[in-house]
Amino acid sequence: MTKLLKMMVAEPYRLGLALLVIMSFVGLNAAYLVWVERKGAGRFQRRPGPTEVGYAGLIQPIADAIKLLSKQLILPDGVDATLFRLAPLVVMAPALISLAVVPFSEKLLGRDINLGLLLIFALGSINVMAIMLGGWSSRNKYAIISAARVVSQNVAYEIPTLLVVITMIMVTGSMDLNEIVRQQAGGFWRWNLFRWDVNPLAPVTFLIFFICMLAETNRAPFDMAEAESELVAGAYTEYSGMGFGVFFMAEYANILLGCSVATVLFLGGWQSPVGIFSGVFWFLAKMYFLVFSVIWVRWTFPRTQFYGLLNLSWKILIPVSLFALILTSAMLKIFHRFHSV
Amino acid sequence: MKRAFKEIISGFYSLVIGMRITIGQFFKRTVTVQYPYATLPIPARFRGHIELVRDPETGQPKCYACKLCERACPSDCILVDGAKLEGAKKKSVTVYKLDFTKCSLCGSCVEACRDAAIRYSRDYNLAGFSKEEYIMDLFAKLQAEAQAAGVPPEAPATVRPVKSEPAALPQTQALVPGARQGQTQQELRPTVLAQTQTPLPGARQSQVQQELRPAAPAPRSEPPKMEPVKAAAP
Numbered sequence: 287m288t289k290l291l292k293m294m295v296a297e298p299y300r301l302g303l304a305l306l307v308i309m310s311f312v313g314l315n316a317a318y319l320v321w322v323e324r325k326g327a328g329r330f331q332r333r334p335g336p337t338e339v340g341y342a343g344l345i346q347p348i349a350d351a352i353k354l355l356s357k358q359l360i361l362p363d364g365v366d367a368t369l370f371r372l373a374p375l376v377v378m379a380p381a382l383i384s385l386a387v388v389p390f391s392e393k394l395l396g397r398d399i400n401l402g403l404l405l406i407f408a409l410g411s412i413n414v415m416a417i418m419l420g421g422w423s424s425r426n427k428y429a430i431i432s433a434a435r436v437v438s439q440n441v442a443y444e445i446p447t448l449l450v451v452i453t454m455i456m457v458t459g460s461m462d463l464n465e466i467v468r469q470q471a472g473g474f475w476r477w478n479l480f481r482w483d484v485n486p487l488a489p490v491t492f493l494i495f496f497i498c499m500l501a502e503t504n505r506a507p508f509d510m511a512e513a514e515s516e517l518v519a520g521a522y523t524e525y526s527g528m529g530f531g532v533f534f535m536a537e538y539a540n541i542l543l544g545c546s547v548a549t550v551l552f553l554g555g556w557q558s559p560v561g562i563f564s565g566v567f568w569f570l571a572k573m574y575f576l577v578f579s580v581i582w583v584r585w586t587f588p589r590t591q592f593y594g595l596l597n598l599s600w601k602i603l604i605p606v607s608l609f610a611l612i613l614t615s616a617m618l619k620i621f622h623r624f625h626s627v
Numbered sequence: 628m629k630r631a632f633k634e635i636i637s638g639f640y641s642l643v644i645g646m647r648i649t650i651g652q653f654f655k656r657t658v659t660v661q662y663p664y665a666t667l668p669i670p671a672r673f674r675g676h677i678e679l680v681r682d683p684e685t686g687q688p689k690c691y692a693c694k695l696c697e698r699a700c701p702s703d704c705i706l707v708d709g710a711k712l713e714g715a716k717k718k719s720v721t722v723y724k725l726d727f728t729k730c731s732l733c734g735s736c737v738e739a740c741r742d743a744a745i746r747y748s749r750d751y752n753l754a755g756f757s758k759e760e761y762i763m764d765l766f767a768k769l770q771a772e773a774q775a776a777g778v779p780p781e782a783p784a785t786v787r788p789v790k791s792e793p794a795a796l797p798q799t800q801a802l803v804p805g806a807r808q809g810q811t812q813q814e815l816r817p818t819v820l821a822q823t824q825t826p827l828p829g830a831r832q833s834q835v836q837q838e839l840r841p842a843a844p845a846p847r848s849e850p851p852k853m854e855p856v857k858a859a860a861p
Contacts, residue, residue: 330649332658586649587642602635 301386304396308385315542316535317347323581330585357527365524366423373420374525374532380409381539388546389464391556391566402463406547407451413540414440414502417511420533421521432520435592436504436511442599443501443508449607450495453614454551457484467555474559479552484617487610492552494607496576499544501595503537506584510592545576669749676727677705677736678748679720679769686773688766689744690720699739704729720766727753727761 321336321343328335336343361367384406386396399405414436421433457478458466470477481488501508512520519525522533549555549572556569590598660667677696679688692709708722737745755761 326653328657329653332652332655334657334659334661337661582646582650582653586645 301397304386305382308382308396312382312385312539312542313535316538317351319538319577320350321347326581327585354528354531359529360526362425362524364425369419369423373416373423374529376416376419377413377536378532378539380412381536381543384409384543387463388550389467389555390569392464394566395464398464400462403451403455403461407448411440411444413536417521424524426524428517429521429523432511432517436521439501439508439510439595442596443498446494446599446603446607447498447502449611450491453485453491453611454478456614456618457481463550467550467557470554470557473561474554477552477554485610485614487613490606491610494603495548495552497603499548500580500583503540503544505541505580507587507590508595509589510595513589541577541580545573545580548576549573673747673749674732674734675748675750676730676732676763677725677745679723679765680744680746681769681773686776688720688769689742690723691717692720693741695739695741696736696745699735701733701735702729702731705736723766725763725765727763728758
């Protein structure tokens, strides 16, 4: 009876609170990752980056947000109004929902479910579909080109991502993100990144996952969907004000999510690399290191050609990840007969 | 098959090198100049709009309103007028206006000036809101300058505020050192250029020098060397 009461009364509040915390976390991160991105871009090009608004430009994101919020939302003639308005929401929602199952620490997570990984990848491609919706409903040639690109890019990169994830599920024997992290306790040599015994190609798998994450979030060098030098702003061309702002936030939310999942799957989540003092600090440190790497990659490599992008996926990433999958299953079958699957 | 693997590995290695180079740059100091707070030094031979030169002894303008510059100007943008003051040997300039909207900065006026009484200013902050701001009263500007330097103005002048105050910059050298009054520029030029001690960095000047002295190689100043970028590992 008390259990039912708890379920009916306390749980919705807890979930609501979790969602609120995640939303503010994502919002703040999106705002300040833009600042980090601009500062990083500056430093990589030996400029100081934003310096004017506040100390070291720290108030710049707030000024940008106020600007975006105060702008008019323009609905161009001939757009599919419903889809046009829906697209920013659909691109944002999956990232928020997915972050609810990401364990920031052993106790600090929105919802402890044992199919977290499945949930994340079930919702994972919705954001790409939403970009396609936005591009298609804008009735703009650049947006439609961008939408077509997004679809073929997503089809190409979803496959290696999922192959890698299946490999990791076979290695860990679980879809529970918290359980996956718990298995990696005891120092960085226990992380899935270094599970040579089961998956001799573990670091390669991590790299493939990272590359696919870049492609799925439409980040340079795979930002074919936005390609500002070719397609104005790609699928976002017709969006103004906060419509564009939400797309922008969603991009960073998806980067956060991708880096969180990579942290959980490969880098031991909230586990300390030396085996003591595990906690949320380690999770954030690892995640932000990956986020920095994303920025680092963006300001190092030029945008790939579209053929290069597809070739990379179909000719390299998919065969290699498939090989890793087969190798892992063989290793499990031969050497780990009693692995708890 | 072997080649494909080699390609993948060498391609990946090149990506890693790229990442290493950018992270190396990340930790170096910035190279940009934050313009309104800091400026780069202006080159010595910077050619801004013209300005009148003050005689360092009397503090009055060197210009005596001969109007050679006015005549030399291809855009007809200079207006000079002068008057003979009581007891003075020469005329004194009373009006010197430059219509900067028409000026193409060709420098014919400075070349035409016999007494180095006008020179290029080093003023480049020239943005403005109206066309009228660019009808520059150079005489008034000079008088204001003289007043600031503590020299009493010769005649009451209506001082129109000029867009940007000239900063205290080192005096620009007269274009042709050693030019004397009475000789025209045309006569003067070859000898003076031959006498010029410091080699002139511009290509045109070197050409002139070469024409003048075909036997002696013209001293050329070395072009500034770029800092060689550290070559990446092959």
